[in-house]
Amino acid sequence: MIALIRRILGTSGKYKSRIKWAFVFSFLKGMMMKAPIMLSFLAITRFMAGTADAAFCGTLAAGMAVSLLLCVFFQHLADRLQAGAGFELFADKRMELGTHLRKMPMGYFTEGNIGRISSVLSSDMGFIEQNCMMVLADLMSYIFAEFIMVAFLFYLSPWMGLGALVILVFFLLVGKGMKKEAMEDSVKRQEQNGNLTDAVLDYIEGMGITKTYNLLGKRSKELTDNFDRMCSVSIDFEEAAAPWQRRMNLVYGLGTAAALALCLVLYMQGLLTASYLIGVMLFLFDLFNPIRMLYSQSTRLTVMSAALDRVENLFGEQELLDTGTARIPAAADAPEIEFKHVSFAYGDKEVLHDVSFSLPRNQMFALVGPSGGGKSTIANLLARFWDVNDGQVLIRGRDVREIPLSELMNHISMVFQRVYLFQDTIYNNISMGRPDATRKEVIEAAKKARCYDFIMALPNGFDTMVGEGGESLSGGEKQRISIARCILKDAPIVILDEATASVDADNESYIQQAISELCRGKTLLVIAHRLGTIQNADQILVVSGGGIAQSGSHDELIGTDGIYRTFVNVRQNSLGWSRQV
Numbered sequence: 315m316i317a318l319i320r321r322i323l324g325t326s327g328k329y330k331s332r333i334k335w336a337f338v339f340s341f342l343k344g345m346m347m348k349a350p351i352m353l354s355f356l357a358i359t360r361f362m363a364g365t366a367d368a369a370f371c372g373t374l375a376a377g378m379a380v381s382l383l384l385c386v387f388f389q390h391l392a393d394r395l396q397a398g399a400g401f402e403l404f405a406d407k408r409m410e411l412g413t414h415l416r417k418m419p420m421g422y423f424t425e426g427n428i429g430r431i432s433s434v435l436s437s438d439m440g441f442i443e444q445n446c447m448m449v450l451a452d453l454m455s456y457i458f459a460e461f462i463m464v465a466f467l468f469y470l471s472p473w474m475g476l477g478a479l480v481i482l483v484f485f486l487l488v489g490k491g492m493k494k495e496a497m498e499d500s501v502k503r504q505e506q507n508g509n510l511t512d513a514v515l516d517y518i519e520g521m522g523i524t525k526t527y528n529l530l531g532k533r534s535k536e537l538t539d540n541f542d543r544m545c546s547v548s549i550d551f552e553e554a555a556a557p558w559q560r561r562m563n564l565v566y567g568l569g570t571a572a573a574l575a576l577c578l579v580l581y582m583q584g585l586l587t588a589s590y591l592i593g594v595m596l597f598l599f600d601l602f603n604p605i606r607m608l609y610s611q612s613t614r615l616t617v618m619s620a621a622l623d624r625v626e627n628l629f630g631e632q633e634l635l636d637t638g639t640a641r642i643p644a645a646a647d648a649p650e651i652e653f654k655h656v657s658f659a660y661g662d663k664e665v666l667h668d669v670s671f672s673l674p675r676n677q678m679f680a681l682v683g684p685s686g687g688g689k690s691t692i693a694n695l696l697a698r699f700w701d702v703n704d705g706q707v708l709i710r711g712r713d714v715r716e717i718p719l720s721e722l723m724n725h726i727s728m729v730f731q732r733v734y735l736f737q738d739t740i741y742n743n744i745s746m747g748r749p750d751a752t753r754k755e756v757i758e759a760a761k762k763a764r765c766y767d768f769i770m771a772l773p774n775g776f777d778t779m780v781g782e783g784g785e786s787l788s789g790g791e792k793q794r795i796s797i798a799r800c801i802l803k804d805a806p807i808v809i810l811d812e813a814t815a816s817v818d819a820d821n822e823s824y825i826q827q828a829i830s831e832l833c834r835g836k837t838l839l840v841i842a843h844r845l846g847t848i849q850n851a852d853q854i855l856v857v858s859g860g861g862i863a864q865s866g867s868h869d870e871l872i873g874t875d876g877i878y879r880t881f882v883n884v885r886q887n888s889l890g891w892s893r894q895v
């Protein structure tokens with residue numbers, strides 16, 4: 315418990331001193347709570363000695379009233395300091411986690427971690443935020459109350475004090491077993507919570523496919539199974555705690571009886587006077603209540619501890635190093651993009667092996683080749699979504715790892731095949747390409763991306779809200795809005811993952827016009843699927859089997875016997891690289 319309190323203090327940063335002050339007020343509250351018992355003891359001693367007079371009685375009554383008022387006052391201060399600190403602390407932690415996640419390699423988000431991240435951010439952090447400070451306040455007041463009572467008992471009778479300490483050892487032993495069991499179950503419960511979030515996200519994201527393939531029964535079953543598992547681990551968790559709670563109550567009952575017996579034995583042996591006997595009896599029945607209450611919170615504490623583990627683990631995930639300070643030169647003799655002996659593996663699976671190529675400035679390059687050959691991986695390494703295992707990726711002669719990530723991102727625009735629009739206005743979706751752009755510049759970008767006309771036909775024009783993921787727009791319209799965003803950003807390198815899905819002829823021609831605008835005066839690296847795009851490229855890189863199998867212009871490559879010619883011939887007659895321009 316102390317370890318958990320230390321851990322929370324350790325993570326509380328600038329709120330640490332506020333929390334410590336709250337502990338001071340908790341301690342004072344604990345003192346004031348027990349003050350009436352101590353005053354009563356004083357009264358009994360004076361009455362039995364016959365020295366109590368009217369002035370004493372008046373002072374005693376005033377002392378009782380003041381101690382009760384102070385108790386309420388200190389409680390108020392402790393609660394205010396702790397609860398406020400808790401909510402502010404976790405608002406900061408969420409922001410910190412957001413910044414941390416932004417610096418993680420993209421691979422982290424594609425390896426089944428989305429559910430874990432969501433459940434840490436919502437359920438784990440929410441649980442700690444709501445419980446931690448209030449529980450902490452209770453814990454501290456129980457610990458202080460127990461300490462004050464045992465110390466007072468020692469003052470009344472060292473024998474009674476020692477007896478109380480022995481009984482406390484039994485509480486600690488039962489508490490230890492209780493904590494161990496609850497800890498294991500808490501870990502299982504929080505892990506299942508993450509699995510459930512994963513399953514819910516997966517179910518909702520895949521709803522379209524689920525309906526199309528009529529998989530509602532199967533997919534619902536997976537989700538229901540997860541709900542069932544969550545229910546059973548929660549029941550196990552509560553059931554596992556019940557026997558320990560019973561043991562704790564047993565120790566409480568037997569401990570109080572033993573303390574009472576000891577008190578009577580001491581009185582009969584003449585080791586305790588009558589007034590001290592009454593004094594001890596005054597709070598004997600409350601003596602072990604604080605420690606019992608302390609352990610009744612232990613299940614919440616173990617959940618909190620497991621939740622803290624998960625939060626800390628997420629914070630402990632390795633970020634992409636962003637220590638570079640090199641600037642990308644405005645002009646350089648070096649190629650705009652260069653891969654030097656690059657090798658890269660996703661885990662153990664090597665995808666690129668010793669890949670080298672260089673691309674001059676302001677030209678268009680097409681990456682083509684069989685599915686799974688490594689085209690997207692090349693684009694992702696250029697944008698430093700991952701780091702290479704060997705070799706170097708250079709922009710204008712600078713290794714991307716030496717360039718600050720923010721500068722690198724300012725230098726590169728990406729148009730993904732799967733366009734994502736935020737639940738916001740169309741205007742904001744475009745302007746996030748350059749947040750300081752004027753309205754005129756945003757509209758200009760929309761015109762260049764050939765989306766102005768369809769935007770103006772919408773009920774609220776640029777202020778129309780887009781549904782989650784851009785669902786209320788057609789695929790071609792969404793793609794053009796994402797191109798407008800890139801045009802506004804005006805980065806010197808554009809990476810474009812050409813859509814494989816076919817769109818209607820009108821949309822196709824609008825998208826091609828938008829791409830032409832986007833690429834004016836830029837270096838374009840396009841993962842190309844359409845023969846029209848490939849033929850327009852200044853240079854084609856055929857990516858296959860983890861390397862560059864061929865490179866050259868369309869005319870050069872088509873005249874050579876090799877993988878490119880075979881591909882073009884095959885694809886011309888099939889669905890893949892269509893002849894649409």
Ligand SMILES: Nc1ncnc2c1ncn2[C@@H]1O[C@H](COP(=O)(O)OP(=O)(O)OP(=O)(O)O)[C@@H](O)[C@H]1O
Pocket residue numbers: 421424660663665683684685686687688689690691692
């Ligand atoms: N995040 C990832 N984790 C593990 N393996 C991956 C990951 N992304 C891609 N791969 C694997 O790396 C290989 C290269 O994938 P990549 O997406 O680069 O190929 P591609 O040529 O772009 O394919 P496509 O044309 O189908 O998009 C594939 O075998 C793929 O399964």
